[in-house]
Amino acid sequence: MNETPVETLREKANAEALARIVGAEPVLTGVAAAGDVVPGMTPTTILTSGAPLEWPEYTGGQRRAILYGAVYEGLAGTVEDAEAKLDRGEIQVRATQQHDCIGSVAGIYTASMPVFVVRDDAHGNVAFCNFYEGKSRFRLNYGSYDREVADGLRWLETTMAPVLAECLAAGPVPLKPLMARALRLGDELHSRNTAATLLLQRELTPRLFDLAVTAEWRTRVEEVMDFFQANDYAFLRLGMAAAKATADAAHGVEHSSLITGMAINCREFAIRVSGLGDEWFRGGHPELQGRFFDGFTEADAEWIGGESCVTETVGLGGMAQACAPSLMNYQGGSFEAMLANNEAMYSITLSEHPEYRIPAFDFRGTPVGIDLHAVVSTGRTPLIDGGLAGRSGGQIGAGVLRPRIDAFTAAAAAYAERHPASVVF
Amino acid sequence: MNETPVETLREKANAEALARIVGAEPVLTGVAAAGDVVPGMTPTTILTSGAPLEWPEYTGGQRRAILYGAVYEGLAGTVEDAEAKLDRGEIQVRATQQHDCIGSVAGIYTASMPVFVVRDDAHGNVAFCNFYEGKSRFRLNYGSYDREVADGLRWLETTMAPVLAECLAAGPVPLKPLMARALRLGDELHSRNTAATLLLQRELTPRLFDLAVTAEWRTRVEEVMDFFQANDYAFLRLGMAAAKATADAAHGVEHSSLITGMAINCREFAIRVSGLGDEWFRGGHPELQGRFFDGFTEADAEWIGGESCVTETVGLGGMAQACAPSLMNYQGGSFEAMLANNEAMYSITLSEHPEYRIPAFDFRGTPVGIDLHAVVSTGRTPLIDGGLAGRSGGQIGAGVLRPRIDAFTAAAAAYAERHPASVVF
Numbered sequence: 001m002n003e004t005p006v007e008t009l010r011e012k013a014n015a016e017a018l019a020r021i022v023g024a025e026p027v028l029t030g031v032a033a034a035g036d037v038v039p040g041m042t043p044t045t046i047l048t049s050g051a052p053l054e055w056p057e058y059t060g061g062q063r064r065a066i067l068y069g070a071v072y073e074g075l076a077g078t079v080e081d082a083e084a085k086l087d088r089g090e091i092q093v094r095a096t097q098q099h100d101c102i103g104s105v106a107g108i109y110t111a112s113m114p115v116f117v118v119r120d121d122a123h124g125n126v127a128f129c130n131f132y133e134g135k136s137r138f139r140l141n142y143g144s145y146d147r148e149v150a151d152g153l154r155w156l157e158t159t160m161a162p163v164l165a166e167c168l169a170a171g172p173v174p175l176k177p178l179m180a181r182a183l184r185l186g187d188e189l190h191s192r193n194t195a196a197t198l199l200l201q202r203e204l205t206p207r208l209f210d211l212a213v214t215a216e217w218r219t220r221v222e223e224v225m226d227f228f229q230a231n232d233y234a235f236l237r238l239g240m241a242a243a244k245a246t247a248d249a250a251h252g253v254e255h256s257s258l259i260t261g262m263a264i265n266c267r268e269f270a271i272r273v274s275g276l277g278d279e280w281f282r283g284g285h286p287e288l289q290g291r292f293f294d295g296f297t298e299a300d301a302e303w304i305g306g307e308s309c310v311t312e313t314v315g316l317g318g319m320a321q322a323c324a325p326s327l328m329n330y331q332g333g334s335f336e337a338m339l340a341n342n343e344a345m346y347s348i349t350l351s352e353h354p355e356y357r358i359p360a361f362d363f364r365g366t367p368v369g370i371d372l373h374a375v376v377s378t379g380r381t382p383l384i385d386g387g388l389a390g391r392s393g394g395q396i397g398a399g400v401l402r403p404r405i406d407a408f409t410a411a412a413a414a415y416a417e418r419h420p421a422s423v424v425f
Numbered sequence: 426m427n428e429t430p431v432e433t434l435r436e437k438a439n440a441e442a443l444a445r446i447v448g449a450e451p452v453l454t455g456v457a458a459a460g461d462v463v464p465g466m467t468p469t470t471i472l473t474s475g476a477p478l479e480w481p482e483y484t485g486g487q488r489r490a491i492l493y494g495a496v497y498e499g500l501a502g503t504v505e506d507a508e509a510k511l512d513r514g515e516i517q518v519r520a521t522q523q524h525d526c527i528g529s530v531a532g533i534y535t536a537s538m539p540v541f542v543v544r545d546d547a548h549g550n551v552a553f554c555n556f557y558e559g560k561s562r563f564r565l566n567y568g569s570y571d572r573e574v575a576d577g578l579r580w581l582e583t584t585m586a587p588v589l590a591e592c593l594a595a596g597p598v599p600l601k602p603l604m605a606r607a608l609r610l611g612d613e614l615h616s617r618n619t620a621a622t623l624l625l626q627r628e629l630t631p632r633l634f635d636l637a638v639t640a641e642w643r644t645r646v647e648e649v650m651d652f653f654q655a656n657d658y659a660f661l662r663l664g665m666a667a668a669k670a671t672a673d674a675a676h677g678v679e680h681s682s683l684i685t686g687m688a689i690n691c692r693e694f695a696i697r698v699s700g701l702g703d704e705w706f707r708g709g710h711p712e713l714q715g716r717f718f719d720g721f722t723e724a725d726a727e728w729i730g731g732e733s734c735v736t737e738t739v740g741l742g743g744m745a746q747a748c749a750p751s752l753m754n755y756q757g758g759s760f761e762a763m764l765a766n767n768e769a770m771y772s773i774t775l776s777e778h779p780e781y782r783i784p785a786f787d788f789r790g791t792p793v794g795i796d797l798h799a800v801v802s803t804g805r806t807p808l809i810d811g812g813l814a815g816r817s818g819g820q821i822g823a824g825v826l827r828p829r830i831d832a833f834t835a836a837a838a839a840y841a842e843r844h845p846a847s848v849v850f
Contacts, residue, residue, distance in 0.1 A: 359750030
């Protein structure tokens with residue numbers, strides 16, 4: 001008779017999870033090699049995007065990207081050698097999120113790759129993301145690998161990482177105010193990061209100055225500045241690490257139906273729910289409305305992984321699309337459609353973000369806290385901005401992804417099973 | 426019988442003037458003391474905003490600002506002394522635009538003040554604008570003067586100007602691509618310049634780096650970087666100089682009814698028309714819809730001059746308001762109103778800018794080329810963004826200015842008189 005109805009428990013739990021998402025204070029504290037800081041990362045571990053799969057299940061571009069990662073890391077001399085070693089378990093493939101990491105597209109991490117270390121100062125948890133490779137269409141995270149890709153990755157290790165590590169030795173960089181500001185400057189912080197990159201660069205400039213006084217550092221500092229100058233996307237990985245730290249803070253609240261993760265691998269789209277433990281609920285790949293680079297069509301697209309949609313789980317990306325009308329140059333559509341799509345997201349979220357705000361909605365907060373049951377009851381899935389990978393490697397376009405409902409209904413079924421008193425609709 | 430009708434002459438002339446406005450290529454070439462580069466500027470000249478007036482006609486805050494300028498320049502020991510010298514003609518007050526300059530609010534220039542030198546590379550003409558004083562509410566251009574204001578102006582002379590001059594010795598900075606880009610980053614380049622300031626700072630950073638290697642420059646470079654960091658408005662004067670160079674390129678096309686200048690002094694709003702020579706056509710002050718800083722109301726506002734509305738004459742500011750939803754935090758209103766106001770401007774302009782584009786209008790070009798006759802026939806005057814000055818000195822708010830029709834009807838009458846065959850409606 002004194003039992004609390006599950007709806008009440010859920011409401012309380014969602015309020016708690018939501019408070020954690022909007023209250024998170026992600027701060028960039030450092031840069032280090034993944035092998036030195038990522039929990040459970042060994043010299044022979046390779047991380048990749050999406051809900052965990054066994055090695056033999058990885059196919060196509062994502063499988064190739066894993067093999068390329070092994071070659072890049074020097075764990076194997078050739079792709080064939082890498083495949084044999086993975087088959088024998090001498091190299092182990094793991095899901096990024098099993099290690100507090102977050103993956104862009106294929107999301108390949110090896111032990112020597114540098115990562116951003118982002119701590120949620122409000123709740124103490126830490127997340128990691130490796131670095132943006134630059135604007136070439138061909139990048140390891142898009143399943144491409146050659147001399148140039150390897151050289152680019154090596155440059156990140158030997159130049160970008162030490163320069164940023166030195167800069168950060170002077171103190172952490174709070175990311176939330178910077179991200180909130182970038183939304184007022186036309187970013188939505190998933191597919192558009194131009195303003196955030198500018199703001200980060202400006203934030204680091206005095207530190208880069210201090211570093212550049214010694215001849216030892218000067219050339220490297222100049223190269224890093226050139227990289228920022230050339231790469232409007234450079235902030236994305238930092239935004240992803242911030243979003244991952246934020247979403248993780250809200251994960252694990254018993255009874256909460258808040259979605260704390262969305263992830264893609266070569267086989268599935270999957271979600272994770274705050275109150276449903278570490279299980280990923282899996283479904284088919286999203287539908288996509290893309291704008292393809294010249295010479296490519298939807299037929300050339302391939303799913304090779306992707307977790308940048310963590311930004312949508314914290315009220316950014318598709319949840320803030322109305323901040324970024326310029327995005328239509330990249331991914332197509334019209335501003336009217338962007339406004340309508342963004343507006344529709346309020347129907348599946350628990351609240352409006354107190355700090356991430358949308359100028360075009362007269363500074364209304366972004367829709368935040370995607371509620372599993374709201375998705376299932378409306379049939380409306382979260383809008384995701386994203387880059388598109390091609391079968392033959394490389395990025396071939398960008399667009400809007402619409403997850404199918406199946407992963408969500410699977411999660412709702414699990415919720416109902418775990419909490420039998422629940423009447424979710 | 427073979428005479429060309431005036432309408433045809435006007436159409437041809439307007440096409441030419443418009444081509445000059447949209448084809449201008451403003452480039453920042455240098456920084457120098459006004460006395461060294463501004464044509465006709467003497468050590469005892471003081472420039473101020475608005476259509477020219479005789480010295481005794483200047484009243485209130487604009488008059489005070491002129492006197493303060495004389496004291497700052499060392500032309501007089503006190504305000505009373507300055508007044509006597511102006512009365513005797515020992516100090517001469519002139520209108521900025523008689524000297525290819527453009528004034529922010531009161532727009533005070535003295536000979537030692539540094540100016541940006543902006544050349545229109547397409548047509549060869551040059552324009553000047555002095556520097557932003559920083560974000561204090563109290564600035565000489567808002568009619569304030571004290572020790573702090575004087576120190577700030579001196580710092581611009583002794584630190585900002587030499588540092589920028591050295592940077593620019595490495596080569597000019599093209600402004601049009603930077604300004605076009607800022608429109609995609611949430612600026613409208615009159616009342617919002619945050620992105621343009623960021624982009625300018627990034628553009629200059631490598632040059633600042635080069636300069637900072639010598640101990641002699643290092644401290645000054647750091648101070649300049651701090652100024653940019655603290656002042657999101659820093660680009661405005663550069664944008665005004667670019668707009669002035671652009672508008673000047675379109676001025677003086679016989680038969681053209683294109684408006685090539687709008688300017689405010691303490692007594693009047695005035696316009697200049699491409700085909701009507703150097704005459705300013707004068708009318709009453711604009712109506713204003715303002716958002717006032719705490720503690721102020723419209724009753725505290727005072728007209729003390731202003732020519733930043735040159736940005737509107739080239740397709741920016743109010744003509745690009747839909748680019749800058751964040752502006753409503755500063756000047757009030759709603760995004761819906763901003764869209765509607767901006768949209769309405771297409772009815773009084775000759776064309777759409779090929780490079781200045783509005784993401785929220787699906788990248789439609791900004792309305793550009795304000796046509797005198799379109800203004801008169803629609804009764805719709807150009808929308809102007811602007812800061813608001815207070816009676817007791819200082820900035821007290823910001824808002825949208827709507828010029829009255831009288832200056833425009835006066836100009837239309839002059840046009841009809843000069844071209845009697847003209848049927849303008």
